[in-house]
Amino acid sequence: MESVNDIKNKENKQLIAKYKKYISSAKYDPNTGEELYCICRRPDNGELMVCCDGCDQWFHFKCKGLDLKLDKLVSNYYCIFCDELFEKGKTLWKKKCLLKNCYNPINIDLSTGKVSKYCCNEHGKLYLRHKFSNKFDNDSSIKLDEFSKILKDVSSFDSFLRLGDHLPMDYKNNPNFPEKIKIKIDNMNNELKKLNESLKMVELKKSYLNNTREKVKIYNDEIFKINNAMNEAKQVADLKQEEEQEEAAAVKKSKKNSKSKNKNLVKKVDICGYDYKLSQIENAVSLNNIQIHPIKSLSDFLSEEEVSNFATNYKDNSDNILYSLCIKERNKCFKHSYWYDIKIDSLNLQFQELNLQKANINKKIEYLISNGWDYLEDY
Numbered sequence: 259m260e261s262v263n264d265i266k267n268k269e270n271k272q273l274i275a276k277y278k279k280y281i282s283s284a285k286y287d288p289n290t291g292e293e294l295y296c297i298c299r300r301p302d303n304g305e306l307m308v309c310c311d312g313c314d315q316w317f318h319f320k321c322k323g324l325d326l327k328l329d330k331l332v333s334n335y336y337c338i339f340c341d342e343l344f345e346k347g348k349t350l351w352k353k354k355c356l357l358k359n360c361y362n363p364i365n366i367d368l369s370t371g372k373v374s375k376y377c378c379n380e381h382g383k384l385y386l387r388h389k390f391s392n393k394f395d396n397d398s399s400i401k402l403d404e405f406s407k408i409l410k411d412v413s414s415f416d417s418f419l420r421l422g423d424h425l426p427m428d429y430k431n432n433p434n435f436p437e438k439i440k441i442k443i444d445n446m447n448n449e450l451k452k453l454n455e456s457l458k459m460v461e462l463k464k465s466y467l468n469n470t471r472e473k474v475k476i477y478n479d480e481i482f483k484i485n486n487a488m489n490e491a492k493q494v495a496d497l498k499q500e501e502e503q504e505e506a507a508a509v510k511k512s513k514k515n516s517k518s519k520n521k522n523l524v525k526k527v528d529i530c531g532y533d534y535k536l537s538q539i540e541n542a543v544s545l546n547n548i549q550i551h552p553i554k555s556l557s558d559f560l561s562e563e564e565v566s567n568f569a570t571n572y573k574d575n576s577d578n579i580l581y582s583l584c585i586k587e588r589n590k591c592f593k594h595s596y597w598y599d600i601k602i603d604s605l606n607l608q609f610q611e612l613n614l615q616k617a618n619i620n621k622k623i624e625y626l627i628s629n630g631w632d633y634l635e636d637y
């Protein structure tokens with residue numbers, strides 16, 4: 259006789275074997291290069307899929323034995339490996355609209371905490387109309403005594419129908435809603451608040467980054483002007499020298515002419531522009547003292563003194579840093595290559611991730627509100 263433990267061990271071994279097979283199978287089609295999904299290792303063919311909240315992998319509804327019409331009712335999905343093998347979580351379902359054959363989730367107003375028993379007002383009316391015409395037949399899910407309780411507060415058939423719009427289920431002010439779940443929801447709302455703050459920070463960092471780009475443009479223009487002025491001054495000096503050497507040898511003179519021709523051209527400036535303050539900004543926990551406003555000239559981001567010393571400091575510069583910006587030629591600065599793209603990519607990724615976390619918590623809150631009423635101790 260096999261004991262319960264034996265059976266469990268056997269099942270576990272089978273699951274581990276299944277997991278090993280799944281995890282070691284090819285992630286891409288060797289012929290087409292297409293990404294492969296699910297335990298069946300097929301590409302995305304448009305079939306309904308669900309993403310596991312534990313491993314972020316996609317699975318076909320069909321392959322997981324899920325009914326296609328339950329699509330909108332999945333709140334949080336955990337694949338069999340994440341659920342049974344790694345115990346990361348259990349699949350959560352949203353409550354279904356009470357109307358038969360409707361597989362939409364019930365409507366929850368997150369701002370008021372009001373929970374309907376139906377996906378929409380129309381279905382609430384349909385449901386009650388149906389129940390009324392069936393005169394409480396056997397499959398009625400509203401018990402007679404429950405129903406008479408509702409009817410007591412209703413004076414007309416019309417208001418009876420309207421009752422179905424939303425049975426009063428404001429969880430926030432309802433003493434029957436389990437306190438434990440209220441606290442859970444409060445905690446999640448606090449998490450949401452923190453996530454929103456983080457999102458705001460990412461936005462600010464993005465603005466700072468884009469502002470830095472504007473700074474670089476202004477630097478480029480300023481440096482171009484300085485180079486031009488330096489070039490002109492040099493030309494004037496050269497001309498003076500030429501005049502002084504007017505009576506010098508003819509060979510020497512022609513050489514000089516060709517030289518001054520070259521000096522007429524000042525190369526367009528394209529500095530690296532990496533801002534050494536960026537690493538500070540990146541690690542900042544609070545960006546309260548960072549002012550981000552449109553930038554049109556040097557004085558919008560440099561002090562008066564810095565602006566007036568800009569040209570001198572540029573000419574004297576030896577370490578290629580001018581007021582925290584790297585002024586090395588862009589295509590010669592390997593230390594900071596692609597700094598903007600790298601940083602903006604990372605911020606965009608953070609943005610995406612935070613929004614994903616937000617969506618996940620919102621799903622859980624919705625689940626808790628809709629299922630909190632029949633709270634089970636072991637949840």
Ligand SMILES: [Zn+2]
Pocket residue numbers: 295296297298299300317318321
């Ligand atoms: Zn599949």
Ligand SMILES: [Zn+2]
Pocket residue numbers: 310311312313314315336337338339340341
């Ligand atoms: Zn998983």
Ligand SMILES: [Zn+2]
Pocket residue numbers: 355356357360361362376377378381
């Ligand atoms: Zn419905």
Ligand SMILES: [Zn+2]
Pocket residue numbers: 530531532584585586591593594
């Ligand atoms: Zn640089």
